[in-house]
Amino acid sequence: MEHRGSLVRRGALWRIAAGQRGYFTAAQAVESGYSYQSQRYHAHRGNWVSVDRGLYRLPEFSDLPTEGDEQLVRWWLWSKGRAVISHASALAAHDLGTANPSRIHLTVPRGFRQKSETVILHRAELRAADVEHRQGYRLTTPIRALVESAADGYDQDVLEGAVAEALERGMVTRRGLLHAAQLLGSRAELGVERALGAAS
Incomplete structure (x- = not known):
């Protein structure tokens, strides 16, 4: 016993x-x-x-059926809970467009020291409003994932598909997207404006 x-x-x-x-x-x-x-x-x-x-x-x-985001839990724990799944990885987690990055994108605080070839680290201080909680990890919201992917210069075709889907599903508004893009700079603005034009 x-x-x-x-x-x-x-x-x-x-x-x-x-x-x-x-x-x-x-x-x-x-x-x-x-x-x-x-x-x-x-x-x-x-x-x-x-x-x-x-x-x-x-x-x-x-042995259990996977839900597709087990790897996100794994990398969140690797970061000791300091990382947020972001950029194209967050788009994929939100099932927006066809984003399928070969490496996991994580946004981490500026003082973060850990490294791995499997992840791409982005350093930024995220607002609470930009982060969503899921079981076992955190990720950026759909609107943040879209504008940060645009700011990162992610594939424009993929971005356009993701923006169109987010609008169609009521996850974002045109005005909200443009405002969020302005906060991240001209590259984000240009990518989002082109994506919104394609979705017209």
């Missing part, structure tokens, strides 16, 4: 991981009562899947 303390630890870890598509950090495991030594044991035994340094996943979640 499993020791009560171990059941309590497992329950605490499960509650954290369940809200993060099965992922959890080493720090979260420590909070749940697992020492670093016991973490190595569980990873070695295959009880946990080691995803990256200090990042694990419960194997039960790997």
Whole structure:
């Protein structure tokens, strides 16, 4: 019979991981009562899947049908909760247009130091109004994702399709888009104006 303390630890870890598509950090495991030594044991035994340094996943979640955004949870945790999924990655998460970036776009605070070849980091301080919360990660709102993609010079055809869809679905207004683009500068304005012209 499993020791009560171990059941309590497992329950605490499960509650954290369940809200993060099965992922959890080493720090979260420590909070749940697992020492670093016991973490190595569980990873070695295959009880946990080691995803990256200090990042694990419960194997039960790997067998569940995916919802398409598991990778976003993984990179949000990699950033220790400091990153926001943004730009073309946020467009894809909002299912706007045909954006399918080969690397994950993250907006991080200016002092952020972590690096990975799998991600593209954009440094900015986002307003609370520009950020949406999903289960296990945060991402920029549809309007912010559109204008920051325009400011980044993202593929104009993809941007035009995304803007047309956002307008059609009532996620943004023309006036709101133009105003948001003005805040990010002339490149964002030009891209958005062209996209709105194409959507006329």
